[in-house]
């Protein structure tokens with residue numbers, strides 16, 4: 001009989017699906033906060049449609065709302081810590097989760113485009129302190145430039161005499177827009193160069209010329225503030241151009257000569273944040289799956305628990321399978337991003353696409369499993385369904401994710 005070696009376990013194996021002790025500790029820490037603080041407050045802040053300042057403050061007190069937390073998560077060599085923590089927080093509630101993590105979009109914008117000095121100056125200002133909470137916002141989208149980020153109308157013009165940039169335009173759908181202390185705004189410096197002529201600017205707190213337009217009333221994630229940001233002759237010092245003037249001039253010159261120019265301001269940010277956004281959708285889907293699984297075991301019709309019907313049990317089997325598949329795509333993309341592997345097949349987009357669509361589907365199945373009890377606001381699944389829908393829209397719609405993947409796998413500029 002042929003003897004086969006026993007499968008190796010533990011440290012000697014290069015590939016492992018197990019989280020490290022540190023990752024598990026952080027996972028438990030965020031989960032406990034989500035369970036004890038976030039979830040109990042979710043219904044109230046959804047109904048109020050207001051920024052949950054007291055909950056953000058609680059998050060700041062334990063260090064979850066802080067630059068240190070984000071730095072720690074970014075530093076994880078496997079890249080998994082950020083999605084793991086995102087999933088747990090959003091399992092608690094997506095609206096409050098976004099109120100807590102919305103600032104990280106501005107942080108990603110600063111880190112992706114800024115100099116080390118700019119990062120040190122502006123990133124901590126996106127959080128403030130537990131006593132004085134501050135926020136960040138990242139503004140790209142405009143009324144006529146959503147998926148088509150290349151056609152921004154917001155202009156940034158350099159005033160050489162004063163070494164200042166003057167910004168004019170309207171941004172829309174901006175998370176924390178107008179209530180943030182630090183706004184990172186992407187504007188066209190050379191509009192004819194489309195996305196290659198864009199640059200990102202920090203607008204410091206209380207800068208004249210930046211104001212909030214309308215605040216939107218939304219279908220879901222209602223504890224997260226979304227509003228227009230109006231820039232009316234908004235002047236910022238030259239030092240607020242992320243990455244600096246020399247780098248921008250060089251990039252624009254290369255673009256004019258038709259040479260490749262890397263580092264388009266908005267795209268750099270979205271690439272880095274997509275797996276984390278996918279993880280948020282996984283958190284919502286998992287919440288709805290767990291809730292409807294418990295319900296299906298308890299609810300009795302025709303003299304038996306409804307889960308004893310294959311129609312219900314198979315739904316739950318499919319829900320769990322798709323959630324786990326989403327998480328695996330998210331973890332792969334996060335690991336690839338952290339370890340510098342090129343996204344040759346649009347793996348970042350795949351993770352966000354699949355997790356977002358799974359969250360919408362799973363939350364709808366959860367309502368179906370609960371029947372009328374799933375449709376009313378006294379149970380959270382209808383809120384989770386409303387919250388899930390944003391994941392096929394923001395940070396690139398599902399169609400845009402498919403475009404990215406289709407172009408990556410075909411090498412053809414699919415329209």
Ligand SMILES: Cc1cc2nc3c(=O)[nH]c(=O)nc-3n(C[C@H](O)[C@H](O)[C@H](O)COP(=O)(O)OP(=O)(O)OC[C@H]3O[C@@H](n4cnc5c(N)ncnc54)[C@H](O)[C@@H]3O)c2cc1C
Nearest residue numbers: 138139140141146147173174175226393394395396397399
């Ligand atoms: C709650 C919320 C928060 C947001 N937060 C931010 C933020 O903080 N910062 C920020 O900059 N933006 C933010 N956004 C904006 C978000 O990223 C945009 O809504 C999104 O990119 C889509 O743009 P649009 O809404 O203009 O839709 P459109 O681009 O007009 O798309 C409409 C439909 O057409 C489809 N479509 C468009 N082009 C194509 C194509 N080429 N092929 C196939 N289908 C296509 C789309 O997929 C979509 O189904 C937020 C949006 C919401 C709703």
